[in-house]
Structure formats: structure tokens, C-alpha cells
Amino acid sequence: MPRLTSGRRHTVRFTLNGRPVSGEAEPRMLLTDFLRHVIGATGTHVGCEHGVCGACTVRIDGALARSCLTLAVQAEGADVRTVEGLAGADDTLSPLQEAFRQNFGLQCGFCTPGILMSLDALLQETPDASEEEIREHLSGHLCRCTGYGPIVRAAVAAARSLREGSHA
Amino acid sequence: MKPAPFDYLKADSLSEAAEALAEAGEDGRVIAGGQSLMPMLNMRLAKPSLLVDIMGVDELGRIAEEKDTIRIGAGVRQAKLQAWDGLSRHLPLVAAALPWVGHAQTRSRGTVCGSVAHADPSAELPLVLTALKGGIVLRARRRTRTVSASDFFLGMMATDLKPGEMIESVSFPKAAPSTGYAFREIGRRHGDFAIVACAAVVDASEARLAVGGVADRPMVRTLPLPVSGDFDDALNEFAWALNARDDLHASARYRRELVRRLGRQSLEEAARCRA
Numbered sequence: 173m174p175r176l177t178s179g180r181r182h183t184v185r186f187t188l189n190g191r192p193v194s195g196e197a198e199p200r201m202l203l204t205d206f207l208r209h210v211i212g213a214t215g216t217h218v219g220c221e222h223g224v225c226g227a228c229t230v231r232i233d234g235a236l237a238r239s240c241l242t243l244a245v246q247a248e249g250a251d252v253r254t255v256e257g258l259a260g261a262d263d264t265l266s267p268l269q270e271a272f273r274q275n276f277g278l279q280c281g282f283c284t285p286g287i288l289m290s291l292d293a294l295l296q297e298t299p300d301a302s303e304e305e306i307r308e309h310l311s312g313h314l315c316r317c318t319g320y321g322p323i324v325r326a327a328v329a330a331a332r333s334l335r336e337g338s339h340a
Numbered sequence: 341m342k343p344a345p346f347d348y349l350k351a352d353s354l355s356e357a358a359e360a361l362a363e364a365g366e367d368g369r370v371i372a373g374g375q376s377l378m379p380m381l382n383m384r385l386a387k388p389s390l391l392v393d394i395m396g397v398d399e400l401g402r403i404a405e406e407k408d409t410i411r412i413g414a415g416v417r418q419a420k421l422q423a424w425d426g427l428s429r430h431l432p433l434v435a436a437a438l439p440w441v442g443h444a445q446t447r448s449r450g451t452v453c454g455s456v457a458h459a460d461p462s463a464e465l466p467l468v469l470t471a472l473k474g475g476i477v478l479r480a481r482r483r484t485r486t487v488s489a490s491d492f493f494l495g496m497m498a499t500d501l502k503p504g505e506m507i508e509s510v511s512f513p514k515a516a517p518s519t520g521y522a523f524r525e526i527g528r529r530h531g532d533f534a535i536v537a538c539a540a541v542v543d544a545s546e547a548r549l550a551v552g553g554v555a556d557r558p559m560v561r562t563l564p565l566p567v568s569g570d571f572d573d574a575l576n577e578f579a580w581a582l583n584a585r586d587d588l589h590a591s592a593r594y595r596r597e598l599v600r601r602l603g604r605q606s607l608e609e610a611a612r613c614r615a
Contacts, residue, residue, distance in 0.1 A: 173351075175347055175348070175349040176348040176349070177347050178345035178346050178347050178389070199345070199347060199348035200342065200381075202342065202382070205342075221382050223379050226443075226445060235419070235448040236445045236449075237445070238378075238446065240382065241374050241375055241449070242374065242449070243348065243391075246374070246393065248350075290444075308444075309444055311529060311531045312442075312444060312445040312531060313445075
């Protein structure tokens with residue numbers, strides 16, 4: 173691949189929630205800023221910008237990733253999933269999102285997009301995740317409102333509804 | 341909190357990466373998983389003029405079983421090693437330490453070699469590499485050399501890596517028969533940096549304890565077995581020799597106490613595993 177020079181913008185293309193997107197980015201542009209400012213997908217939130225808070229967590233080729241620790245140019249050709257991709261085509265909430273709503277899993281909502289992406293990945297890979305596993309998984313996220321209890325309850329409820337195959 | 345400008349090269353081969361790093365010299369840095377380097381770039385603690393991305397180099401993405409060692413290429417993510425089916429059989433100490441390396445959300449991107457290259461004094465992977473007497477293969481344009489872990493880590497985020505060099509792989513010795521391994525860590529929160537981490541290796545002839553989070557690099561010492569009468573004094577002397585300092589997270593006194601407690605617990609557990 174040719175060397176991308178600093179101070180110039182280069183075309184970056186990837187799939188975002190199943191749809192092809194493209195835009196221009198300097199090599200130093202973070203994926204967070206590319207998603208929010210170039211594509212206009214502002215569901216992904218930017219908290220600490222050094223990989224600690226987890227608010228910007230997305231999935232790249234299936235794997236969880238801090239988008240503030242990823243360069244936009246590194247996402248070239250990848251399959252990127254963000255919180256905007258969780259709800260159904262008709263805007264029906266996913267079982268996990270619905271469980272957050274039912275269990276008061278968010279207050280200010282700033283940390284929520286990253287936490288939803290993380291828990292969505294966990295429940296996909298480990299549908300019978302225990303409360304302990306859920307708590308350990310959540311250790312990669314900071315929430316300053318809820319005290320985590322309602323988030324854990326929401327995740328446990330989502331796991332149950334996913335196992336039972338009901339979408340309520 | 342945005343990186344300073346740099347050129348970006350996604351290398352297709354190891355030789356292309358080595359060539360670019362040789363040209364850039366001190367201004368070039370390798371980016372793999374980015375979980376250590378990206379925060380440094382965002383905070384402008386590092387301002388390279390060239391980033392060489394090695395995640396497109398297929399040959400670096402391998403976990404290879406050799407006669408006495410497991411070789412892990414520079415592109416192997418921590419999550420891939422954690423999911424490798426030979427891990428608990430061949431590298432029980434690494435298996436015990438990996439869940440403590442960052443969070444699931446960073447292990448999914450971060451590489452094993454990247455953590456070694458970053459050389460944070462409280463990081464788990466440099467600690468277990470040192471405890472197991474592992475090696476690091478350093479690749480430059482015209483030469484490749486192998487350095488032992490004890491010679492590689494020089495201080496706080498300082499290593500023997502020279503300008504123009506990159507880590508090609510690290511090798512962990514395979515679990516030996518009748519040898520026990522154990523890992524213990526105390527942090528503020530699971531996934532936070534260790535206040536103290538201990539890795540213990542006990543075999544028929546010696547008990548080895550490696551401690552992270554206290555000195556400026558992983559420190560290792562051979563100690564008498566925990567059943568021996570002079571064990572407590574030897575462990576206490578080791579705890580003091582680490583020159584613990586007070587910081588935001590813990591006092592020097594607390595760190596020494598953790599070295600004594602976790603040190604004993606991990607060596608006892610390793611001795612039990614051996615039996």
C-alpha cells in the first residue's frame with residue numbers, strides 16, 4: 173500500500189453498519205472524529221480520548237475496538253459497526269436496547285453507546301454470560317451516573333430475553 | 341488530544357516495514373494494535389513522523405509451536421493468544437496473566453509484542469516474559485538479533501530496541517514437566533494497571549518470583565521455597581530491594597506488603613501446582 177503523507181487528506185472507504193461509506197482523512201485522524209465529523213454518525217461518543225472510558229467502543233471486523241485508539245485510515249476496507257446499527261430497520265430497539273430502557277440502564281447516556289456495543293458483542297459470543305462475566309466485561313467502561321447496578325440488571329435481562337428468543 | 345501529523349505506511353511485508361523503519365530512524369514507530377501507542381500519540385507524548393502499520397503482514401500473525409518454545413509474531417493480538425487452544429497446556433503462566441491485561445475491549449486489538457515493546461513497568465506480559473526467561477527477536481533492515489527478556493527491559497518504558505528496529509516476535513519457553521506456575525495481581529479495578537503483580541515459577545531446583553508494578557521494570561529473583569525457614573527474610577529483602585515509591589495509587593509501604601503477601605501466595609500456589 174502506498175505511503176499516506178501527513179498534512180494531506182486521503183480517501184478512506186469502509187462498510188458502516190452494512191452500508192458503504194467514504195470520506196477524506198489525514199493519516200492522523202482518529203476513527204471517532206471520522207465517524208462523527210466526516211460521516212456524520214454521531215452515535216459514537218468521545219469521552220477520554222485515550223482508551224480508558226470506553227464511550228467510543230465500536231466493532232471492527234467483529235472485534236471490539238476503542239475508536240479513539242484507531243486511526244480512520246486503519247479502518248480502510250473494514251466492516252465497522254456502531255450503536256446506530258443495533259436497532260432494527262424500522263427503528264425497533266434491539267433486545268439489549270429495550271432491556272436498557274426497561275431497567276433504567278442509562279441516565280445521561282454519554283457512556284451508553286460504547287457499553288451497548290460491548291454488551292452486544294458479549295451476548296453474541298456468550299449468550300449465557302453470568303452476572304460475574306457481565307461485570308468483568310463492564311470493567312472496560314466508565315459510567316458516572318448509574319453506579320452500574322441498573323446496567324448489569326439490563327444486561328442480565330437482555331441475556332434472558334435473547335435466550336428465550338422473545339424480543340420484548 | 342489529537343495526534344501530531346505523521347505519514348502512514350501499511351506494510352505488505354516484513355522487509356518493506358524494516359526498510360521504512362531504517363529510513364525513518366528515530367522518527368519512525370511501528371503501530372500494531374495501537375493500544376499503547378495511540379494514547380501516547382493522542383497525548384503527544386510520542387510524535388513520530390512515520391507510522392508503519394504491520395497488521396497487514398501475514399507472517400507476523402502466527403503463533404508457532406517450536407521444540408521448546410511458543411513463538412508469537414508481532415501481529416498476534418492478545419485476544420487471539422487467549423483463544424489459542426494450546427495456551428493453558430503450553431503457557432499456563434501466560435494463560436493466568438492474560439485476563440489481567442487491559443480489558444476485553446483492548447485485548448481484542450492490542451498485541452502481545454506491542455505490550456512488550458511499550459514496556460510499562462506494571463504490564464503483565466513483560467512480567468511473565470521475564471519470569472519465564474523468554475526472548476525477543478528484533479528485526480532491522482540488515483540484521484536480526486535475539487535478546488533475552490532480562491536484557492531487553494531497561495527501565496520505565498525503556499528497552500533495548502534501537503532506532504530502525506522492530507520486534508518481529510517473542511518466544512515463551514513451553515511449560516516444563518514438574519514445574520508449577522502462578523500469577524497474582526492487585527489493582528484498583530480489574531483491568532487497571534497493577535499496583536503489584538507477581539509471577540511465580542517453581543521447579544525441582546528453584547523458586548523464581550518476578551514482580552511488576554513496583555520497580556521501573558519487571559524484577560526477578562530466585563528465592564528459597566516457601567516452606568524453608570529463610571523464606572520470609574529473603575522475600576522481605578526482595579520487597580525492599582525493589583525501591584518502591586509512594587504515588588497516587590499506593591504507598592511504598594503498601595506495595596512492599598503486597599510483594600510479601602502476593603509473593604508468598606503465588607510461590608505457594610506454584611509449588612502446589614508442581615506437586
